[in-house]
Amino acid sequence: MSILSVKNLEKxxxxxxxxxxxxxxxxxxxxxxxIGPSGTxxxxxxxxxxxxxxxxxxxxxxxGRLITKKNVDAVRRRMGMVFQNFGLxxxxxxxxxxxxxxxxxLGVSKSEAEEKSAELLRTVGLYERAxxxxxQLSGGQKQRVAIARCLAMSPEVILFxxxxxxxxxxxVSEVMxxxxxxxxxxxxxxxxxxxxxxARDVSxxxxxxxxxxxxxxxxxxxxxxxxxxxxxxxxxYNIRSYNYxxxxxxxxYAEMLSGVxxxxxxxxxxxxxxxxxQLITEELIINIVTPxxxxxxxxxxxxxxxxxxxxxxxxxxxxxxxxxxxxDDLSVSMVKNSAxxxxxxxxxxxxxxxxxx
Amino acid sequence: xxxNKVQKNGKLILDIEGRLDTATAPxxxxxxxxxxxxxxxxxxxxAELVYVSSAGLRVLLMGQKQAKKTDGTMxxxxxxxxxxxxxxxxxxxxxxxxxxxxxxx
Ligand SMILES: Nc1ncnc2c1ncn2[C@@H]1O[C@H](COP(=O)(O)OP(=O)(O)OP(=O)(O)O)[C@@H](O)[C@H]1O
Ligand SMILES: [Mg+2]
Numbered sequence: 001m002s003i004l005s006v007k008n009l010e011k012x013x014x015x016x017x018x019x020x021x022x023x024x025x026x027x028x029x030x031x032x033x034x035i036g037p038s039g040t041x042x043x044x045x046x047x048x049x050x051x052x053x054x055x056x057x058x059x060x061x062x063x064g065r066l067i068t069k070k071n072v073d074a075v076r077r078r079m080g081m082v083f084q085n086f087g088l089x090x091x092x093x094x095x096x097x098x099x100x101x102x103x104x105x106l107g108v109s110k111s112e113a114e115e116k117s118a119e120l121l122r123t124v125g126l127y128e129r130a131x132x133x134x135x136q137l138s139g140g141q142k143q144r145v146a147i148a149r150c151l152a153m154s155p156e157v158i159l160f161x162x163x164x165x166x167x168x169x170x171x172v173s174e175v176m177x178x179x180x181x182x183x184x185x186x187x188x189x190x191x192x193x194x195x196x197x198x199a200r201d202v203s204x205x206x207x208x209x210x211x212x213x214x215x216x217x218x219x220x221x222x223x224x225x226x227x228x229x230x231x232x233x234x235x236x237y238n239i240r241s242y243n244y245x246x247x248x249x250x251x252x253y254a255e256m257l258s259g260v261x262x263x264x265x266x267x268x269x270x271x272x273x274x275x276x277x278q279l280i281t282e283e284l285i286i287n288i289v290t291p292x293x294x295x296x297x298x299x300x301x302x303x304x305x306x307x308x309x310x311x312x313x314x315x316x317x318x319x320x321x322x323x324x325x326x327x328d329d330l331s332v333s334m335v336k337n338s339a340x341x342x343x344x345x346x347x348x349x350x351x352x353x354x355x356x357x
Numbered sequence: 358x359x360x361n362k363v364q365k366n367g368k369l370i371l372d373i374e375g376r377l378d379t380a381t382a383p384x385x386x387x388x389x390x391x392x393x394x395x396x397x398x399x400x401x402x403x404a405e406l407v408y409v410s411s412a413g414l415r416v417l418l419m420g421q422k423q424a425k426k427t428d429g430t431m432x433x434x435x436x437x438x439x440x441x442x443x444x445x446x447x448x449x450x451x452x453x454x455x456x457x458x459x460x461x462x
Binding site: 253254257261271272275278279282283286287328330331333334337338 | 380407408411414442446447
């Protein structure tokens with residue numbers, strides 16, 4: 001029997017139907033990543049499942065039992081939730097944040113609760129912070145405490161709503177590491193996330209949400225490398241692309257360069273390829289196309305399946321390959337030497353130079 | 358990019374860390390060119406330099422010219438693999454003086 005079963009769930013706010021006819025079965029030990037554009041109801045879906053915002057129609061079963069407004073408190077003890085903004089009790093220290101729930105709701109003795117809390121704090125690397133107040137912790141530490149607090153209730157399922165979105169980028173990995181370990185330990189997890197590495201490497205299934213429901217679902221291999229439906233394809237294509245509009249010769253090139261650098265980092269593109277990619281982009285845009293044509297647009301796209309990276313620069317004007325007209329031989333030779341292949345196309349008044357890595 | 362200056366036995370070593378690109382090359386130019394006024398022997402340590410583009414290479418050429426003009430020398434040392442690839446691709450390895458073993462001074 002599924003640990004969590006959603007049947008024909010509907011959620012509306014007034015006349016606004018956010019989710020309609022959503023059904024899903026989640027088995028024990030599954031890790032489900034929920035991805036999709038903003039506003040497609042990912043948070044609403046999680047909140048409907050644990051009745052923080054009860055569904056307006058349909059049913060949710062936990063471990064075979066229909067969740068109702070009456071029994072939802074009992075269910076929530078077995079189904080924890082971690083929020084983007086941590087939700088710690090600000091007036092309690094870390095240890096009390098963890099122990100309060102078990103003492104109050106599960107009738108565990110204080111000493112027993114603290115013993116377990118100490119152990120959980122060790123597993124998230126924060127035992128030394130047990131007597132700290134939440135405000136004395138970094139964002140990453142707060143979120144690890146929030147996860148430990150959730151675990152203190154011994155839940156069978158944990159719902160995560162963008163647990164790393166509010167964090168400084170340097171703190172994302174410490175929280176993701178805790179979540180990876182949790183997944184490995186067999187915890188059933190539903191995770192709304194923008195961390196595509198996690199979705200790809202850790203989840204058993206990915207739900208892509210759009211058009212009022214689970215628009216497409218499948219294992220990460222399918223969703224990331226071979227999505228079947230149009231909107232999923234567009235979404236996946238987009239997260240692997242970097243676009244930049246150069247409006248004039250005086251554009252903010254530092255912004256573009258760091259954007260490209262970040263893109264390489266996010267997609268874990270190897271050092272050598274990352275360098276070539278950045279080199280081609282910098283030389284093409286700054287020294288070859290912009291001096292001749294002014295405005296242009298950059299699109300970098302990374303295809304994991306084909307293990308290639310395409311760098312396209314488009315610019316308006318007469319048909320002309322900017323590499324031939326460039327005054328700058330050094331830059332041209334750097335681009336030619338770094339790319340595997342360079343193509344020039346002209347259509348509808350727009351030139352496109354594509355360098356393949 | 359950060360530039361650390363180390364002075365040893367009349368020699369000036371500029372430790373360059375980070376990226377030498379269109380955005381940061383002017384910073385190196387501003388330090389390197391005037392440095393020849395006070396010092397004949399300048400070494401650029403590229404152990405921690407991870408990226409160089411044509412803008413950076415142009416500053417190296419200017420440095421080389423300035424060295425000639427002032428009767429000094431400019432040497433690159435401990436060049437990282439990533440940067441070496443670019444120097445090789447552009448033929449700069451033949452134009453510049455490069456010393457590849459670490460100099461513990
Ligand atoms: N309490 C509410 N009252 C009215 N409308 C709401 C409420 N909560 C959410 N909505 C609406 O429901 C839609 C889905 O919101 P939701 O927050 O679930 O999206 P999301 O997929 O989580 O987006 P994001 O990626 O930005 O977090 C939005 O149009 C939102 O305005
Ligand atoms: Mg949301």
